[in-house]
Structures are given as structure tokens and as C-alpha cells.
Amino acid sequence: MTVYNIALIGFGGVNRALAELIATRNPQWQRDLGFSLNIVAVSDLYLGSVISPNGLDAKTLIEANFTKGGFGQLSGGSAEADNETIIKTAPADIIVEATFTNPKDGEPAVSHCRWALQTGKHVVTTNKGPVAIAAQELKDLAKVNGLHFEYEGSVMSGTPVIRMAEKTLGGAELKGFEGILNGTSNFILGRMEGGLDFASAVKEAQELGYAEADPTADVEGFDVRLKVVILANELLGAKLRPEDVTCNGISKLSLADIEEATQAKSRWKLIGSAVRNADGRVSGNVSPKQLPLEHPLAGVNGATNAVSLNTELLGSVTITGPGAGRIETAYALLSDIVAIHNAQANDGKKDAA
Template identity: 60%
Template sequence: MGRYDLALVGFGGVNRALAELISHKEDHLAKELGLALRVVAITDLRAGSLVDIEGIDLTPLLAVEPGELSFAGLAGGSADPRNEWVIREVPADIVVEATFTNPIDGEPAFSHVRWALESGKHVCTTNKGPVALAGRALKRLAAERSVSFEFEGSVLSGTPVLRTAGRMFGGLDITGVQGIMNGTSNYILGRLEEGIELSAALAEAQELGYAEADPTADIEGHDVQLKVMILANEVLGADLRREDVFCEGISAITPQEVRDATSKGLRWKLVGSATRHEDGRVDARVAPLALPAHHPLAGISGPVNAVAFHTDLLGTVTVCGPGAGRVETAYALLSDIIAIHQRHADRDTAATRPVLKETHRG
């Protein structure tokens, strides 16, 4: 049985959902994977910080509404988040980073990840900022400290596109990727097809929980821009910066344009794409496109996301699934933790495996 102590950085919807998964799936994880998880620290901008190295009882915390939760009156609790102290000093095996995405410099998540790796702790995160803007440096730091840096949920939430490309596409040459990577914009474009004005479709998306109070990152394409950077850098071997990726959102598209496209058998989609050329150069962009019905992304509707990988031997392989949702995103974190467990369990097994000696006749 492998047991891992977790420090949760951020206790909003995603890490709360992860705490729920840990509570509800405890027996399943132990039986099926030989995995035991214990939360020993939580930090949150609003709630403060809570530390118990013997393991935090999650049940009473999950019973409190998020906006009403405070750690100040609890044993081991404080009104101060104390992020750096918790990340560096509390004896946790894995730091789970799930704070808001900053597309400009990745802070404060970048520092959270760096502090954890510098302290010799594994990290998993759903935060696009550090991965897109500093992924190469953070992966190098993780390798230097012999720890893992996992970020499956940074592209399509719980749908495993990075792990699929990394583990299932061995022997294939991936020459490009195209994707619908933002459920909010995809939902809104679908409503525009039905004649709804952009403002009304956006209000619906916010009411349904697909869009944030400030939907700029979704509507103007910045969210997809970061995801394209991650895909291009991880799958195509690029080293893109934000200024390398042209970005145009959907705010200028009118319902009439959408209806006109539909009458011609076309569907507007906000598409992020990256292509590797023969000389190794990678071009990437985010822009609305009117796709023909036969295109692998044309039929993706509602808040669903998809990525099409263009390969040399299989042609186009498309992976689709939920690209948002607190439980779905929490599953991505759980899958990262499982990957960390399996990787290091394999290393331990390899280290103890007897070496076969070569024998010779003669």
C-alpha cells in the first residue's frame, strides 16, 4: 500500500471536489490501486490555512458552504493562508495546486509550483498559467529534484489528452493538433446558431456555471491560447510564448453570420491549432472557423471539448470529452496522483528486481 500525504493549495470547487473524491473513493483506491491518500494541509485565500500532519478530517469541512468556510477557529488553523510556509515546510508528499489562472505571468501559481518542487515534493495542477508560461523550466526543476510535475487537467479538464498522446501514440509522428478547448465559447456558438444574441447566450452560460463572472478569457480566446501553447510544447516539442500564438475570440461573430454558415452546412467553432513544419518550426493560432460537416470537430456541441491529433500512420485521431466541471477537473488531479504513485512504484520495483547475469557456453 502506497500512502501519500497531500497539501491542497486552493480550496475552491476543484480541490473541494478532490477532497470529496478522496473521501468517497477511499476503499476503491486502496483495493484497486493500493493507494491511500491523506490530506495534511489546506490553504485558501478566503478560508486561511489548516494543518494536521496526522490527517485532516474532511467531512466537517465539506459540510460547510465554500463562502462560509474559515479555518481560523480550528485546531491547526489560521486566517492567514501562509502558502509558502505550508508548501515548503509541511511534510506533504504531493502539493495539489488549484488556484486561479493568471495568463500574464502565471502568478501566484507559478511560485506555488516552484516552491513545492524546490522542496522535493511532487506537484499536480490544473492551472494553465505555470504550465504554458514556464512549463519547460518547471519540468527541468522537477527532474533535478527527482520528483514529478503533472498537469493533465490543464488542457481538457478530466479528458486525458496529454497522457493519451504521451503514452498511447508511441511510434507515431504527430504533425499537428486542432481542438475545441473551451466549453463556454462552444456553448455560446451553439446558442447563436439558434438565434440567441451573444449577451443572452453568455448570461445563460454564466447561470449554468460554464462561464466565470468575468468571461473575457473564454470569449476572447485567451484560455484556448494557453492550452494551445501547452499542447504545442508538450506534443510537438515547441517552445512557444504567448506572443507567438495569434489569438482572436468570438465576440465579433453575429447570430446572422452563424445562421448563414449553418445554411451552407458550416458550423462556427473557436479552434486552437498548432502545426509542425518539416523544418521543425511550429505555427499556432486561436481563431473562429466555419467548419464543414465532415470535419472531426464540427459535430462537437455544447460544453464538450475535443482535440484532433494529425498523425503520419493513423491519420486524424480525435479525443473528446468534458472540458470543464468541478468533478471532472478533480478527476484530472486524481489521475495525476495515480500517475505519480504508479511511476514511483515502478521505480521501486525496478530498483529491487534481481539482475540477470549473462552466461556463456564454452
């Protein structure tokens, strides 16, 4: 039975949710997936860091009420976070990177991924920063070292848009895409349809945990811009940078705009899109759009995400699913580990042949 030793970089909602799944699902994964996961290290800015070559009990990690620097109480632990040491020296097969997203230069997550790949460890991440800004470098580094850099959860959480498009739409000739890629802004627009003004809708989103204290990245489209870059580069072979994508958010939409759309039997949505132009270049855009009610994205409500892939042979193929959530995003990390496991199994079969 295969056991993958993993190190968790960041122990916020997503990696904590992965630990919850490990605590309860490992026997099922052994049976159904052919592997189990063993946490050998964790590093977190608030809690500190800990290494245990034999493994840390996932249940203890999630149930212990650690205060600031709490990992220092554990054997092999320190009250200080030391991501670099954990990544480079922990006896891990896979580094699970789930720290905050830096939209400017992707740091420190880019360095986290780079250190892992340089020291012989696979990487799975939900972090948009390193994927939008340094994906090609990191994929090349992984390839040179016979490793995997996987990032399904960087777009649409656990909904497998990247892998699904790559694995099931080969030959369909993808021409572009458009999508609702931020659940917070979609929730806010829905509440404005219900009569709330923008500020009140944002406040409600914050109270429900959909929006951060500073909602700028969501409502101004910056989060969607990173996802457009990731999808355009991955699925259309583009080489876009975030600054290449035109970006406008929803903060300037008024209740009058919402009401006008309702009267016209349409609905405002924040749409992230990219298209391959006649000259072969790919252009990306993020902006609010007024969609007719019959449009496949018009009926996507709440925190749900969706993307319509425009293909030459099939027309529009729409993928809908959760775009946020702790467990949903943790599932994306699991799906990346499944992909690594299956690839290694296939490599083993080739070697045996």
C-alpha cells in the same frame, strides 16, 4: 498500503471536489489503485490555512459551512492564507495546486510549484498558467530533485489528451492538432445557432455557471491560447509562449454569420491549433473557423471539448470528452497522482532488480 499525504493549495471547486472524492472513494482507491490520500494541509485565500500532521477529515472540510477565515477555527489553523508556509513546511508528499490562472506571468502558481519542488514535494496541478509559462523550468527542477510535475488537467479537464497522446501515439509522428478547447465559447456558439444573439448567449452561459462574470478569457480565446501553448510544447516539442500564438475570439461573430454557415451546411467553432511547418518550426493559432458538418469537430456541442491529433501514420485521431466540471477536473488530479504512484512503483522494481 501506500498513503500519500497531500496539501491542497486553493479550496475552490476543484480541490473541494477532490476532497469529496477522498471522503467517499479512499477505500476503493486502496483496493483498486494501491494507495489512499490523506489531507494534511489546506490553504485558501478566503478560508485561511490549516496544517494537521495526522490528517484532516475530508468530510468535515467539505461539510462544514466555513465563513471567511473559517480555517482559523480548526486546531492548527489560521484565518489568513499562508501558501508559502503550507507548501514549504507541511508534511506532504504531494502539493495539489488549484489556484486561479494568471495568463500573464503564471503567478502565484509558478512560485507555488517551484517552492514545492525545491522542498522535495511532487506537484499536481490543473492550473494553465505555470504550465503554459514555466513548464520547462518546473519539469527540469522536478527531474533534478527526483520528483514529478504533473498537469493533465490543464487541458480538457479530466479527458486525458496529454497522457493519451504521449503514451499511446508514440511513433505515429504527430504533425499538429486542432481542437475545441473551451466549453464556454462552444456553448455560446451553440446557443447562437439556436437564435440567441451573442450578448444573450453570454448571459445564459453566465446564469448556468459556464461563464465568469467577466467572460473575456473565454470568448476572446485567451483561455484556448494557453492550452494551445501547453499542447504544442508538450506534444510537438515546441517552445511557444502565449504571445507567440495568434489569437481571435468569437465576439465579432453575428447571427448573420451563424445563419450563413447553416445555409452552407457548416458550423462555426472556436478552434485552437498548432502545426509543425516544413522548416520544423511550430506555429499556433486561435480563431473561429467555419467547419463543414462532416468535420470531426463540427458535431461537438455544449461544454464538451475535443482535439483532433494529425499524425503521419494514422491520419487524424480525435479525442472527445468533458472539458470542464468540478469532479471531472478533480479526476485529472487523481490521474496525475496515479501516474506518480505507478512511476514510483516501477522505480522500486528497477531498484529491486
